[in-house]
Amino acid sequence: MRNARHVRKLIRQGAWQSHTSGLASDHVQGNLVILPEAQAGDFLRFCQRNPKPCPVLAVSEPGQPQLPTLGHDIDIRTDVPLYRVWRHGEMVSEIGDISALWRDDLVSFVLGCSFSFEFALLEAGLRLRHIDQGKNVAMYRTNLQTQAAGVFHGPMVVSMRPMLAKDAIRAVQVTSRFPNVHGAPVHIGDPSLIGIADLQKPDYGDAVDIEAGELPVFWACGVTPQAALVQARPEFCITHAPGAMLITDLLNQQLASF
Structure with missing residues (x-):
């Protein structure tokens, strides 16, 4: 499956809940961290201080599930194959749709993923x-x-x-x-x-x-933030399950620096 929007449609329908390695291989994939706005500033600084494991591709507005710079139809509540829900640093569930958990104060971070450089x-x-x-x-x-x-x-x-x-x-x-x-x-x-x-x-x-x-x-690796979340123990956050990435409309070649 090479078409990013087709793959996202299958994920949104619950027809794909596995890892995304090799899917839509010419498209940028991203790691996901969703935090309450109260912790988002510290997390952004964490990413800025650790750009190797945490390269930021996009940050949403609070409460907004759309990420238009990554794809016009992306809904971060449904378009990742498998999410992890965390409370106070403990993973409490893995689910395929977080719509019921969405809040107006949640900020989404999409971080660069090695699945993208695998294409190269x-x-x-x-x-x-x-x-x-x-x-x-x-x-x-x-x-x-x-x-x-x-x-x-x-x-x-x-x-x-x-x-x-x-x-x-x-x-x-x-x-x-x-x-x-x-x-x-x-x-x-x-x-x-x-x-x-x-x-x-x-x-x-x-x-x-x-x-x-x-x-x-x-x-x-972009799973590094999950290790940091275990230490920080925020009252609530959501991540992708390792390997189950957001597939964007961006092409990997667009990220090449030279």
């Missing part, structure tokens, strides 16, 4: 194991700390893709062109150096095989 990697001829295997990308909490803003702080989350060394070098070159969707990797090689004990036990997503001669390549 595939265009460059690089294989991505999780896509080949029909899995969600593997994501891990690290010992790399974000810069705090107000109540928001916590560890950086990274996504991992195994590659041969020559492909990892090419991946650095390709993803450096896309700073609005995490840019170049933050680490290549030994996972223990960034606090990851076992690559077969990701904190989010699905484990994939790492074959002989391959290196794990790690990018900053």
Whole structure:
């Protein structure tokens, strides 16, 4: 499925509630955080101080579910395949529609997602194991700390893709062109150096095989805000479920910096 509006229509109808890796692959996908306006200012500063894991693509007006800069028909209450609802830092439910929870003070943040730069990697001829295997990308909490803003702080989350060394070098070159969707990797090689004990036990997503001669390549990940929300414990917030992204009308090539 390559048409973004068609995919959003299926999601809105409840016909797709899984991860969006590989869907509408030439379109920008986004991570989602929805917070009460009282916490939105601190969260925006958190994103500004941590642009690698939290690159901001759009911020809504309070109470407005539309994001016209990302797509004229987007309704943030229905157009993400699976939402997580949080209360006081604890996830209380996963649901496919948040219309019944909507409030006039809610502010939506859409952050850049690595699924967007994957399009460029595939265009460059690089294989991505999780896509080949029909899995969600593997994501891990690290010992790399974000810069705090107000109540928001916590560890950086990274996504991992195994590659041969020559492909990892090419991946650095390709993803450096896309700073609005995490840019170049933050680490290549030994996972223990960034606090990851076992690559077969990701904190989010699905484990994939790492074959002989391959290196794990790690990018900053837009699930990082969920780790910060656990620390901040806002009374109420909503995020996407890891891997279940908002698919926008923007094209990935529009985000290339050069």
